[in-house]
Amino acid sequence: MSDDGHFGGRVAATYDESAAEMFEPGVVDPVVDVLAGLAGGGRALELGVGTGRIALPLAARGVPVHGIELSRAMVARLRDKPGGDAIGVTIGDFATAQADGTFSVAYLVFNTIMNLTTQDAQVACFRNVARHLAPGGCFVIEVMIPELRKLPPGQHIVPFHVDATRWGFDTYDVATQEMSSHHLVLEEDGRATYTPFPFRYVWPAELDLMARLAGMRLRDRWEGWAREPFTNDSPRHVSVWEKV
Known part of the structure; x- marks a missing residue:
């Protein structure tokens, strides 16, 4: 960073x-x-x-x-x-x-x-x-x-975007209120870039x-x-x- x-x-x-x-x-x-x-x-x-x-x-x-x-x-x-x-x-x-x-x-x-x-x-x-x-x-x-109602017992991941070139999902820690958004993008040359963002x-x-x-x-x-x-x-x- x-x-x-x-x-x-x-x-x-x-x-x-x-x-x-x-x-x-x-x-x-x-x-x-x-x-x-x-x-x-x-x-x-x-x-x-x-x-x-x-x-x-x-x-x-x-x-x-x-x-x-x-x-x-x-x-x-x-x-x-x-x-x-x-x-x-x-x-x-x-x-x-x-x-x-x-x-x-x-x-x-x-x-x-x-x-x-x-x-x-x-x-x-x-x-x-x-x-x-x-x-x-x-x-x-x-x-x-917070989308905690989308979490069944034992799950901590909520996807928010999925298509052919971009995937996004949030991870939750309900004990600390910490969460992260994860972005995976497929570039035109076939490489993938991964970018996480921490939140509370x-x-x-x-x-x-x-x-x-x-x-x-x-x-x-x-x-x-x-x-x-x-x-x-x-x-x-x-x-x-x-x-x-």
């Missing part, structure tokens, strides 16, 4: 293509609609800004966006895109790195809170966000619900407690960015906490 963490040059070079469906306007536009509304004319802070999937269209809506990102390789891809130079970026771990000024909204999308692989780091992230938010500001997280899955109630410890309270929770009701069968949630 390089100084860029698990998102070094090889991963950054193909990140947008590997997650192409997440860059579709039908996926991005509802996210930007919610965040622009919460910003309310103020500044937005994206934790794990990556290659700018959300930051760039949000900035195009007139919202000043600043990012925190550990991977310089991912930021280099952001800088190569139209408007990328206008996004300020602080290089560092978003659990602790400090950006200048205060923000109306901070956000972590696409399961990025799970990139912090300990409970202590996730708690530190909430406290770091609280330091950046103006009074009444909001913290938004989009994250999956986290439950909605756990996140609510982290927010309370940081001086925030739950304002809204939906299944998705279209504000669908969150239910027992929701595969993910979008949660909004407000700084009190």
Whole structure:
């Protein structure tokens, strides 16, 4: 693992293509609609800004966006895109790195809170966000619900993608809440590349407690960015906490 963490040059070079469906306007536009509304004319802070999937269209809506990102390789891809130079970026771990000024909204999308692989780091992230938010500001997280109901007794692997050239599966440790996503890709020359990503899955109630410890309270929770009701069968949630 390089100084860029698990998102070094090889991963950054193909990140947008590997997650192409997440860059579709039908996926991005509802996210930007919610965040622009919460910003309310103020500044937005994206934790794990990556290659700018959300930051760039949000900035195009007139919202000043600043990012925190550990991977310089991912930021280099952001800088190569139209408007990328206008996004300020602080290089560092978003659990602790400090950006200048205060923000109306901070956000972590696409399961990025799970990139912090300990409970202590996730708690530190909430406290770091609280330091950046103006009074009444909001913290938004989009994250999956752990798929433990798919695990029969004795099994710890859940496949999430299988086709002729790409295989993906998650492994779970229910005792520690550690999990890993494993990606195996068959290249055109017949070689295969294997990339693992470590995570720590986290439950909605756990996140609510982290927010309370940081001086925030739950304002809204939906299944998705279209504000669908969150239910027992929701595969993910979008949660909004407000700084009190």
